[in-house]
Amino acid sequence: MTPRLKVVNIDCNFDYTYERTRLAALGIDLVEKKAVGEDEIIAACQEADVVLVEGAKTPMTARVIDALPRTRLIAKYAVGVDNVDLPAATRRGIVVANAADYCTEEVSDHAVALLLGCARRVVSMDRFVHAGNWSGYSKGRPLRRINQLTLGLVGLGRIARATVRKMAGFRLRMQASDPYLPPGAIEPGVEIVPLEQLLRESDLVSVHVPLTAETRGLLNEAAFRLMKPTAYVVNTSRGPVIDEESIIRALREKWIAGAALDVVTEEPLPASSPLREMDQVILTPHCGAESSDSLQHARRTVIDTVEAVAKGYWPPYPVNPKAAPRLPLKPWSEFPQS
Numbered sequence: 519m520t521p522r523l524k525v526v527n528i529d530c531n532f533d534y535t536y537e538r539t540r541l542a543a544l545g546i547d548l549v550e551k552k553a554v555g556e557d558e559i560i561a562a563c564q565e566a567d568v569v570l571v572e573g574a575k576t577p578m579t580a581r582v583i584d585a586l587p588r589t590r591l592i593a594k595y596a597v598g599v600d601n602v603d604l605p606a607a608t609r610r611g612i613v614v615a616n617a618a619d620y621c622t623e624e625v626s627d628h629a630v631a632l633l634l635g636c637a638r639r640v641v642s643m644d645r646f647v648h649a650g651n652w653s654g655y656s657k658g659r660p661l662r663r664i665n666q667l668t669l670g671l672v673g674l675g676r677i678a679r680a681t682v683r684k685m686a687g688f689r690l691r692m693q694a695s696d697p698y699l700p701p702g703a704i705e706p707g708v709e710i711v712p713l714e715q716l717l718r719e720s721d722l723v724s725v726h727v728p729l730t731a732e733t734r735g736l737l738n739e740a741a742f743r744l745m746k747p748t749a750y751v752v753n754t755s756r757g758p759v760i761d762e763e764s765i766i767r768a769l770r771e772k773w774i775a776g777a778a779l780d781v782v783t784e785e786p787l788p789a790s791s792p793l794r795e796m797d798q799v800i801l802t803p804h805c806g807a808e809s810s811d812s813l814q815h816a817r818r819t820v821i822d823t824v825e826a827v828a829k830g831y832w833p834p835y836p837v838n839p840k841a842a843p844r845l846p847l848k849p850w851s852e853f854p855q856s
């Protein structure tokens with residue numbers, strides 16, 4: 519028998535028929551309680567054994583987590599968990615889990631689209647033609663053959679590796695920097711280098727790190743000053759990994775040639791942001807993960823996660839695996855797969 523759990527979704531952005539149906543089969547009720555801000559979340563989750571979180575900004579702060587008397591699991595419909603205070607959850611024995619691979623394909627596709635958009639300047643050429651022009655586009659700014667370029671990946675996790683797999687067909691040189699790779703780890707076709715070397719040598723820099731205290735502002739003024747004046751930066755990870763004032767200055771003063779940003783520090787991007795005015799900047803509205811397939815994948819993973827914990831197992835993708843759960847959990851590898 520699966521123990522009865524109270525599962526509370528505090529974001530409520532879509533229709534939960536799928537979740538309800540699967541949880542009902544386990545004898546678990548889903549409560550939808552849209553809660554905005556810390557106080558509302560605390561009030562909504564007083565009886566929650568499991569809290570489901572969708573938003574990248576939903577504030578699962580230490581104050582909120584410390585005020586949840588029953589919660590055993592926080593499950594996120596996303597990869598990034600930078601809005602969940604992991605040390606606070608770990609201290610309180612709350613397991614935090616994400617949907618680690620739900621959008622690896624989409625975000626890496628998006629990164630490739632932005633990298634090619636920069637290398638072939640597709641968006642600014644499109645604007646040029648739409649403005650009534652035709653010839654003389656690349657005056658003073660010659661394009662380069664892509665197989666002559668070097669791609670640098672900052673972070674070499676799931677999305678970066680999928681990007682490598684897709685970019686390999688372009689036969690360009692690839693290098694990556696990731697201090698957390700296990701010793702001796704190799705990725706075929708990718709040279710592992712220190713970040714400074716990557717910044718100095720790359721023509722295309724693609725950012726794929728989680729937002730943590732260490733990665734906030736990782737690409738700052740010093741980093742942009744190391745880069746080639748012909749280089750482009752693509753960010754599909756989290757906005758604050760790039761120090762925005764520094765990249766604006768780097769673009770204005772031509773320390774780098776351009777950027778493509780799916781994520782920015784303040785989302786939505788303020789109407790007054792100088793980034794909106796720059797022709798050498800491609801902007802997309804934090805949609806790298808989006809597809810109907812990825813959403814369905816995330817929903818399946820979140821309910822797999824709840825089912826595992828309800829049945830006494832670790833979930834498939836814990837992000838704080840060192841937590842001591844409030845009730846003991848068996849390894850996910852022992853979960854009976856149907």
Ligand code: NAD
Binds near residue numbers: 598
């Ligand atoms: P992942 O956990 O598989 O990979 C992250 C990698 O970054 C790991 O290999 C880790 O070792 C590395 N890393 C950590 N700190 C680093 C540092 N200081 N320098 C270099 N490398 C470092 O995650 P993933 O699935 O590849 O996703 C990466 C990030 O993309 C997520 O954390 C999330 O914030 C973001 N994301 C964005 C979207 C979007 O819609 N644009 C969607 C999903 C994920």
